[in-house]
Amino acid sequence: MERRGPALLLQLWCVVVLSLSMVLSRKADIILFGGDIITMEDGDLSRDRGKARPLEAVAIAGETIQAVGTLDEVFCHAGSKTQTVYLNQQTLMPGFIEPHTHPTVGAQIREQYITIGAATFSSYEEIRSVMVNRINELAATPNSNGWGAFFGWDPELISDLPALNADVLDGFSDTIPIFVWGQNGHIAWVNHAALRAANITNTTENPIGGTFVKDQDNNPTGKLLELGAIGAVQRVMPPLEPHAFARSLEDLWRIYASAGFTTVADLLYRPNAGLDEALRRSTDAENFPLRLALFRFKQAVRDVDCTDCAAGDAGGIGEYSSRLWEAGIKLIADGSPHSGTSAIREPYLYTPLTETLGFPDPPGYGILNFDTRTLFETVRRYHRQGKKVSIHAHGERANDQVLNVHEQVLAELPNQDNRHRLEHVGLMTEEQIERAGKLNVTLSFFVDHLRFYAKVYKTNIFGDRVNRWTPLSVATKNNITWTIHQDHPAFPGDPSPFANMKTAITRCTRDDPTTPYGPEYRVSIHEALKAYTVNAAWQLHLEDKVGSIQVGKKADLVVLSENPYRVDPFDLERIRVVETFVDGRRNKLARLKTVRGIGTDLHVLESP
Incomplete structure (x- = not known):
């Protein structure tokens, strides 16, 4: 073996040289x-x-x-x-590389839900008409098991929308199940027929990562907070047919490509045998115009050595092709600023709008979806497997929790190049960003919230805290390879990377170019372009393949x-x-x- 070693190396070197000469x-x-x-x-x-x-x-x-x-x-x-x-x-x-979006969920929404978002509508009268028409269609269909499913409810941008609950939605129908999903994706409302279909009663316990909101008599109100609760109802809705899913995917691929994207990362992939096969066929097609990196959504792993974890990690896409693969794991540590569930240090403002939005009763500090021990065991499990873990963490308390967990995991298992990432990090502090830099935890910012919601955040939700929303320049100062994203479809409209870059550079809303929110956190066009190219490639472990124009x-x-x-x-x-x-x-x-x-x-x- 000692004699054959150098000869084998020489043979391999000759193959490399020959291959390189053929390419050149x-x-x-x-x-x-x-x-x-x-x-x-x-x-x-x-x-x-x-x-x-x-x-x-x-x-x-x-x-x-x-x-x-x-x-x-x-x-x-x-x-x-x-x-x-x-x-x-x-x-x-x-x-361009979109590091955080949701095409598989987006394709399902396009087929299963009626859009009622601010990109299309501007008043409750318009939206109510759409909802009534859909309910009437279902009522006129004999033996229909269809749901009145609607996506994009957005009182922040459509100011006359009412507060929702099961009683209000019963006014549309008390026999046809109705599901209204907020634009941000972290809150939904259902009527009593939907509660019955999902068997949610006054004795139903909250699922992991979600809350069935109940009144003072412990009866469910119809408000669902976070994906654990939202998913519990969605699971009893009529399933999406693979052919319809495939049709919707085709539309989305063209939308992403037309926005300039050549790689997108799906941060909410959930394995489904029928839909996965449709996804494989879609990306195998000659006209598929992208690369698609999937991050598998996980709620939690109770114990790092649990016996049922392997079953929960089985199936899915895996390493299917150079155009379609699973790139990591996605966890959601807290909620959304639009529903009062981001876990923050100072309470949310209490205003008529926050009541309409469905915020928890004041004083509201948001919700941590996991206890720290469970989060630690989950991150440790996937870190040991060499997987990249991306964690949604908007509020300061959520960022503290996640950084504490990473610190413990890295102390136990250092020297792995997982490139774990924090997602959105809206109210992440300068001290927390500095800490993330020292831990080599990378960041992806949802700065584009400012384009639509900065004024509402200031007057109704955060007050002056909005000025430190996604402090990009601090990440640069701490030598963090950061990115920006749009989280489509959790904002009004189609993907628009240049609109996102404009927000990162100006920190102004779409309606007021003269008022920057936190101008000290602005960045240059060069940094914004890096966020969508070389930085995003590095975060996805693709820096040797894409992200820049370089020979090879x-x-x-x-x-x-x-x-x-x-x-x-x-x-x-x-x-x-x-x-x-x-x-x-x-x-x-x-x-x-x-x-x-x-x-x-x-x-x-x-x-x-």
């Missing part, structure tokens, strides 16, 4: 040129017109980036079959109508996504006009 000698399949090129690599001065060595073209061979540099450097890789694509003075950069990485790219470095931050939303590429394949969002030339054709990439 291969002619390019596509060359892109004629526009700005932003690589997002350290030292890339492409945003500076005065750079010494211009980046003029990118060559793609197969699924990977073959060359980046001047026209002479890149076109030496051209062959008779190379497709030359003129960028038409538009901008090429790495495809996957050709996951986006073409933009303008260079974001040269657009006023308040105008970032005017930038259009022209095209995306994944694994070197164009997703055909744009028109490719062919211009006949001498010797070869030139393809011009035109805006859709």
Whole structure:
């Protein structure tokens, strides 16, 4: 064995050298040129017109980036079959990576629920009409087992919405089950028919990670707090058919790609045999335009050595393909600021709006979904398995709890590169961010709350605490590789990375560009772009594959109508996504006009 060792190493080295030489000698399949090129690599001065060595073209061979540099450097890789694509003075950069979104839940919502959100409606009269029409449809269908299911209830943005409970919803129907899900996803209301269907009574105990709210006589009010309680009712609703799920996924893939995303992370994946098969087929399709990283949602593991844990971790997608895989575990430590369940240090304001929103009775400090021992055992279990654990933690008390748990786990089991992450971290303090940096716990901020809700937060929910919501610049100061996300569909509208970047840079609402909330926490356009490219790739353990334009990485790219470095931050939303590429394949969002030339054709990439 000692004699064969060096020989084996030599053979392996020869294979590597041969493979590399074959790649380098291969002619390019596509060359892109004629526009700005932003690589997002350290030292890339492409945003500076005065750079010494211009980046003029990118060559793609197969699924990977073959060359980046001047026209002479890149076109030496051209062959008779190379497709030359003129960028038409538009901008090429790495495809965006959404680190926290919910496509599998979003696809189910699109099929099973009627949308009543603020992106579509502006008054209760409009929403009530939609709800009445749906209930009448169900009542007119003989032997129907359908539910009146609605998503997007948002009193913060639609000011005349009433407070809900089972009695109010009985006014629509006391025989057809009705389920109204809040826009934030952490609160829902049902009527008595739905309570009966789910067998929720005055003796029903609260599930792990949720609360069935009850009145002074211990009768359920119809209000459901957090996913443990919400899911208990959803489980008795009619199941979604796989073909409908697949149809909805197709729509969502196109929405994400059209926003410029080439990778998205689903932070609420729940295994389901029928739907998982539809998901596999959807991502196997030739026109699937993304990579999809799944984080499996878990409530808790009672004991790190529990006998039933293996069964709970079985099934699912696993490492299915380079386009679809399970990347980690998702836990939810506290709730939402929109429902008064984020676990905070100082009480929520008590206002008529918080009553309408369904906040718990004052003084309200929010809810910790787990006791600390249970959370510790859960994180330790998955940390030992080498899995990445992402934990939703909005309020200061939740962030304290999660950081304490990570500190204990890392003291016991150090030196693992799990890249555990805290999600949303709305009211995380500067001291907590510094602590996270020392623990090498990374962060993903939901800064886009400010775009829609900053004024409401200030006047009705947090007061001046809104000014320190998601303090991004503090994370930079502490050398944390942070990201931003939108948590779609837990906000009104479709994904919009440039709207999110605009919020991170300006910290203003969509209606008032003159009033920043916590201007000291603003960041630059460069930091915002890093959050959606190289930083997000690193958080997902994909930094060797995607996130920047570098030779040898996957050709996951986006073409933009303008260079974001040269657009006023308040105008970032005017930038259009022209095209995306994944694994070197164009997703055909744009028109490719062919211009006949001498010797070869030139393809011009035109805006859709």
